[in-house]
Amino acid sequence: MCTPCCIAQLACCCGSAACSCCCNCCPKIKQSTGTRVMYALYFLLVTVLCAIMMSPTVEQALKENIPFYTEFCQTVNAGENCKTLVGYAAVYKVCFGMACFFLFFCMFTIRVNNSTGCRAAVHNGFWLLKFIVLVACCAGGFFLPNESTFLEVWRYIGAIGGFFFLLIQLMLLVEFAHRWNANWYSGVKYNRLWYAALAFVTLVLFSVGVGAVIFMGIFYTHPEACLLNKIFLGINGSLCLVVSLLAISPFIQKLQPNSGLLQPGVITVYVMYLTFSAFSSKPKEMVVIDGVNTTVCVFPFNSGTESDKKIVTGLGTVILFGCVLYSCLTSTTRRSSAALRVCRNTEPETERARCCFCFGDDTEEYDEEKTGSGQNVVYDEREGTIYSYAFFHFVFFLGSLYVMMTVTNWFHYDDHKIEKLLDGSWSVFWIKMASCWVCLILYMWTLIAPIVCPKRFEA
Numbered sequence: 001m002c003t004p005c006c007i008a009q010l011a012c013c014c015g016s017a018a019c020s021c022c023c024n025c026c027p028k029i030k031q032s033t034g035t036r037v038m039y040a041l042y043f044l045l046v047t048v049l050c051a052i053m054m055s056p057t058v059e060q061a062l063k064e065n066i067p068f069y070t071e072f073c074q075t076v077n078a079g080e081n082c083k084t085l086v087g088y089a090a091v092y093k094v095c096f097g098m099a100c101f102f103l104f105f106c107m108f109t110i111r112v113n114n115s116t117g118c119r120a121a122v123h124n125g126f127w128l129l130k131f132i133v134l135v136a137c138c139a140g141g142f143f144l145p146n147e148s149t150f151l152e153v154w155r156y157i158g159a160i161g162g163f164f165f166l167l168i169q170l171m172l173l174v175e176f177a178h179r180w181n182a183n184w185y186s187g188v189k190y191n192r193l194w195y196a197a198l199a200f201v202t203l204v205l206f207s208v209g210v211g212a213v214i215f216m217g218i219f220y221t222h223p224e225a226c227l228l229n230k231i232f233l234g235i236n237g238s239l240c241l242v243v244s245l246l247a248i249s250p251f252i253q254k255l256q257p258n259s260g261l262l263q264p265g266v267i268t269v270y271v272m273y274l275t276f277s278a279f280s281s282k283p284k285e286m287v288v289i290d291g292v293n294t295t296v297c298v299f300p301f302n303s304g305t306e307s308d309k310k311i312v313t314g315l316g317t318v319i320l321f322g323c324v325l326y327s328c329l330t331s332t333t334r335r336s337s338a339a340l341r342v343c344r345n346t347e348p349e350t351e352r353a354r355c356c357f358c359f360g361d362d363t364e365e366y367d368e369e370k371t372g373s374g375q376n377v378v379y380d381e382r383e384g385t386i387y388s389y390a391f392f393h394f395v396f397f398l399g400s401l402y403v404m405m406t407v408t409n410w411f412h413y414d415d416h417k418i419e420k421l422l423d424g425s426w427s428v429f430w431i432k433m434a435s436c437w438v439c440l441i442l443y444m445w446t447l448i449a450p451i452v453c454p455k456r457f458e459a
Contacts, residue, residue: 030378031115032386035124040325042134043396046098047321049138050091050407084142088408092154093141095404099161101137102397109389115381123389124381159410161401166431168395169323170439172330174446177266182258198262205265206244212272213237219297220279226297229279232433236275239440240268246447255450267443271436278432283425324399 063070073082084090105123112119122130144150187194213233220229244264246252252259285297410427 031124032381036392038127039392039396042131043098043399044321044325046094046134046138046400047324047403047407050094050403053086053090053094054088054407056086089147089151090142091404091408092151092158093144094138095158095400096144096150096154097136097138097141098134099397099400099404101134102393102400106390106393106397109393112385112389114384120381120385120389155405158401158405161398162405162410165324165395165398165402166435167438168398170435170442172326173270173439174263174267174443177263177443178258178446180266181260181262184262185258185260198260202261202265205262205269209240209265209268209272212269212276216272216276216279220276222285222297225285228282229297232278233275236271236436236440239437240264240271243267243440243444243447246444251451252447256447259447263443267439271439274432274436274439278429278436281425281428281432283429321403324403 066072073085109119109123112123114120115124181198184194184198216229216233220226221233244261247259247264248261279297282297409425410431
């Protein structure tokens with residue numbers, strides 16, 4: 001039983017066969033899904049490596065627990081205690097290699113429309129060889145000449161790419177909100193309980209949004225300080241109220257009958273999360289209270305013990321990586337690509353109300369290969385590709401730049417460490433605050449676009 005499975009895995013690593021797990025009790029997997037998951041694992045592996053490079057705690061642990069660590073660093077000319085392999089400069093070089101890897105495959109897979117060609121075979125297989133190429137690209141960044149010039153130019157390229165990736169994230173969120181409402185609303189004609197589900201979830205979302213406003217009003221404002229927090233909390237809360245009223249206004253309902261309060265509820269919760277994250281990322285303010293300098297307007301756990309700070313940083317890092325992976329993977333599905341105008345879906349879509357609608361398939365039934373041992377693979381791209389290979393790699397290219405800039409705290413990286421990811425800087429504060437407004441503008445545009453451009457939306 002083991003031999004056929006090992007042969008299949010060898011074919012996956014060194015050939016064009018689709019990847020699958022050795023355990024035959026695992027549910028069947030589509031070839032397209034397995035390919036995207038493998039690239040996501042590559043991306044996650046390099047991202048974790050970047051986090052390690054920015055962590056002085058890990059650096060100290062390596063020095064204390066690995067025998068001959070100092071001698072090894074001297075042997076590879078990495079400086080004392082491998083100083084050239086850690087810090088923001090090392091992260092820039094590693095992410096440069098990962099970005100080059102995905103950019104190469106983006107250009108390599110342009111106009112690949114079926115999975116039978118050699119380029120599609122390279123995209124869907126040869127995982128061991130591609131891993132070696134990825135490692136070589138990341139290592140090659142350390143041999144670039146004119147390091148100071150490279151770092152100066154690359155950080156601006158990273159900022160531009162990270163900004164565009166952030167736009168993709170926000171567009172996907174708006175698309176997710178509309179799709180959620182449309183999917184559940186489609187079930188109303190069959191079962192009135194979907195009305196109750198919509199009402200309950202909408203009530204929960206707005207309760208969370210209002211609770212977040214109250215929470216930030218208590219902990220992130222002060223009578224004698226935090227003027228920016230007061231202004232932006234009022235602005236963002238008011239804008240969320242405006243888009244909510246706009247979504248249920250008669251002239252919007254006339255053109256978009258499916259528009260309701262669920263979508264602005266989702267947008268409100270996300271905007272409040274970004275607002276909270278921006279306030280947490282702002283440098284701490286000091287105010288004199290009873291003759292004593294006191295830190296004000298900080299998250300309680302973020303100003304407590306070291307264990308509390310590690311919990312907050314850990315959660316923030318997990319949320320960051322989760323959002324990045326979700327954006328990279330879901331932006332290439334047929335629905336999301338149409339929403340981002342990468343491809344136009346010409347076939348009419350039929351909605352079927354489901355609680356877990358976001359995990360629905362992009363494809364119908366396809367031939368399933370019985371492997372005998374190991375996980376069964378469904379070859380869903382025999383007749384043609386179901387997502388754009390080139391755009392898939394381009395999104396991961398932008399994601400590489402976004403992770404690079406986020407892990408190194410954007411332009412405030414000189415004294416930044418991964419343990420202080422949420423300690424704050426003005427650049428992160430303004431980026432997150434601007435993201436709130438962009439998200440609200442994108443959602444507002446989806447509401448008023450049929451009014452502004454009626455001919456374009458007649459179909």
